[in-house]
Amino acid sequence: MRRELLRVVGKEWVGPYALVRLARGGVEPGTPGQFFMLEAPGRMLPRAFSLCLSLPNELGFLLEPIGPGTTAIAALEPDDAIHVGGPLGNGFDLDVSRPLLVGGGIGVAPLPYLSECLGGPPALLGFRSAHHAEAAALVPNAEVVLDPTLVTDALPADPGDVLACGPEPMLDAVEALVPGAQLAREAPMACGYGACYGCVVEREGHRVRLCLEGPVLAAAGAAA
Amino acid sequence: MDGVPVLNASGCLDALAAPEVAGSLDAFVTKTITPLPREGNPPTRIAETELGMLNSIGLQGPGIDAFLSEHLPRLTEATSQLWVSVGGFSVDDFTTCCERLDGDDRIAAIELNLSCPNVEEAPETAAQLVAAARAATRMPLYAKLSPAQWDVAEAARAVVAAGADGLSLVNTIRGLALDPATLRPILARGAGGYSGPALRPIALACVHACASAVDVPIVGMGGIRTGLDALELVAVGASAVALGTILFSDPFAAVRIRQELDAEAATRGFATPREARAVVNSGKYLEIATNSTA
Numbered sequence: 001m002r003r004e005l006l007r008v009v010g011k012e013w014v015g016p017y018a019l020v021r022l023a024r025g026g027v028e029p030g031t032p033g034q035f036f037m038l039e040a041p042g043r044m045l046p047r048a049f050s051l052c053l054s055l056p057n058e059l060g061f062l063l064e065p066i067g068p069g070t071t072a073i074a075a076l077e078p079d080d081a082i083h084v085g086g087p088l089g090n091g092f093d094l095d096v097s098r099p100l101l102v103g104g105g106i107g108v109a110p111l112p113y114l115s116e117c118l119g120g121p122p123a124l125l126g127f128r129s130a131h132h133a134e135a136a137a138l139v140p141n142a143e144v145v146l147d148p149t150l151v152t153d154a155l156p157a158d159p160g161d162v163l164a165c166g167p168e169p170m171l172d173a174v175e176a177l178v179p180g181a182q183l184a185r186e187a188p189m190a191c192g193y194g195a196c197y198g199c200v201v202e203r204e205g206h207r208v209r210l211c212l213e214g215p216v217l218a219a220a221g222a223a224a
Numbered sequence: 225m226d227g228v229p230v231l232n233a234s235g236c237l238d239a240l241a242a243p244e245v246a247g248s249l250d251a252f253v254t255k256t257i258t259p260l261p262r263e264g265n266p267p268t269r270i271a272e273t274e275l276g277m278l279n280s281i282g283l284q285g286p287g288i289d290a291f292l293s294e295h296l297p298r299l300t301e302a303t304s305q306l307w308v309s310v311g312g313f314s315v316d317d318f319t320t321c322c323e324r325l326d327g328d329d330r331i332a333a334i335e336l337n338l339s340c341p342n343v344e345e346a347p348e349t350a351a352q353l354v355a356a357a358r359a360a361t362r363m364p365l366y367a368k369l370s371p372a373q374w375d376v377a378e379a380a381r382a383v384v385a386a387g388a389d390g391l392s393l394v395n396t397i398r399g400l401a402l403d404p405a406t407l408r409p410i411l412a413r414g415a416g417g418y419s420g421p422a423l424r425p426i427a428l429a430c431v432h433a434c435a436s437a438v439d440v441p442i443v444g445m446g447g448i449r450t451g452l453d454a455l456e457l458v459a460v461g462a463s464a465v466a467l468g469t470i471l472f473s474d475p476f477a478a479v480r481i482r483q484e485l486d487a488e489a490a491t492r493g494f495a496t497p498r499e500a501r502a503v504v505n506s507g508k509y510l511e512i513a514t515n516s517t518a
Contacts, residue, residue: 001242001244001475003474003475003476037473039473043272044272044273044274044275044276044277044420044421044469044473045272045277045472045473046472046473069272083473083474085475187267188267188268188269188270188271189270190270190272190277190279190469190472191471191472191473191475193241193242193245193475194238194241194242195236195237195238195241195242195245195471195472195475196236196270196279196281196472197235197255197264197269197281197284198267198269198270198279198281199267199269199270200264200267200269200284201267206263207263207264207266207267207284209241212241
């Protein structure tokens with residue numbers, strides 16, 4: 001694990017989401033779906049985010065300011081600096097033959113970098129409004145559905161290799177429809193490196209740390 | 225050794241998941257081991273507050289059998305000095321764990337978690353649990369006490385009389401956080417253990433009171449974020465310090481805090497941080513207090 005003080009080089013708003021770009025320093029972008037712990041200025045604990053954009057010498061994070069931590073990070077301006085640790089956890093398995101990226105809301109965050117690594121496969125994105133759907137511009141070859149239509153309504157009968165990130169109910173619905181899907185899960189996390197035991201999720205009857213076992217987990221019932 | 229050893233607080237680091245962090249400490253303290261495996265409490269388990277955080281992990285762990293067969297050999301590789309925290313729900317639980325660890329020269333000390341705020345407490349008093357552990361092992365025993373008691377110095381005297389070789393001060397203190405939108409508890413179990421900077425003045429008071437009451441080594445912990453925080457705990461009587469919540473946001477805090485501790489001591493004219501202890505013992509701070517109220 002590497003942790004460095006990284007300088008903010010830019011911030012843009014994409015619909016309601018903030019895209020915060022940091023000078024990369026010695027921090028590697030890692031595999032899509034891995035995550036980074038970002039210092040939230042003025043808060044006790046860092047926040048976990050997957051990487052949205054891997055640019056030359058930059059790391060871009062897309063986030064929705066909903067609580068005090070995300071609001072503090074979204075308020076960063078160029079030349080501010082925050083500590084960033086990572087990459088952490090297990091990302092998506094990129095050895096897939098017919099990838100379909102599926103995202104819901106701010107779950108779109110890891111998909112631009114994932115799409116780049118997979119050569120721009122088709123994507124299916126769901127948002128609650130046209131304003132939120134502005135983030136679809138970050139993902140090539142994306143079909144967009146808006147609430148009340150759900151991404152699961154628009155999934156093709158034979159979806160191929162689904163790689164998904166989004167709210168818990170969406171991931172559960174995708175899991176039910178696509179047993180082999182790779183699902184990027186989320187849980188409250190204090191440390192991101194296995195120390196706090198805060199982020200446990202149920203797997204095969206046991207509580208496991210999502211930061212170490214995930215955040216990308218195979219759908220239940222899928223072959224390991 | 226005239227430095228101040230820097231440890232982790234039990235439950236705040238997994239040396240097998242982050243050996244490079246464990247390697248930055250003078251000793252590694254395990255998460256509390258219980259006789260049987262435990263899945264711990266359901267999520268949500270953590271909540272950030274303005275001045276700290278709450279946790280409700282509930283002693284998740286492999287149990288003493290798997291700890292000895294699977295974890296201990298790897299921990300011995302990953303750490304320079306190993307302390308094992310043990311806990312449970314009865315005298316028998318403490319006795320069982322201590323008997324199983326007794327005589328293992330890979331283990332430097334046993335810390336007795338007498339004060340986890342996230343599980344039902346053993347019905348016996350801390351002194352009774354220490355006495356049972358003492359009967360089960362000759363290894364160094366550190367009693368980890370709760371700050372949530374009216375007279376922690378009295379508890380310290382009781383556990384030392386029962387055979388504790390040292391004290392770990394302090395554990396978290398029970399707290400509750402509500403979701404501002406729903407006004408329901410954030411943690412699935414309701415209350416949890418409160419840690420972080422808010423705990424620091426409480427830890428200072430407990431270490432100060434206990435250092436005056438008993439003559440055993442004290443590992444001071446509670447909200448340490450800087451070398452000055454550590455020096456203050458040394459000044460009131462800690463012979464070692466342990467890092468907890470700070471490790472979540474700053475995994476390599478031990479390296480920084482050790483440097484800051486030396487610098488803060490040097491600024492005050494101390495040859496080593498341990499000399500800070502002499503200030504409190506000299507009674508000078510009482511003179512200052514007297515003058516300021518005159």
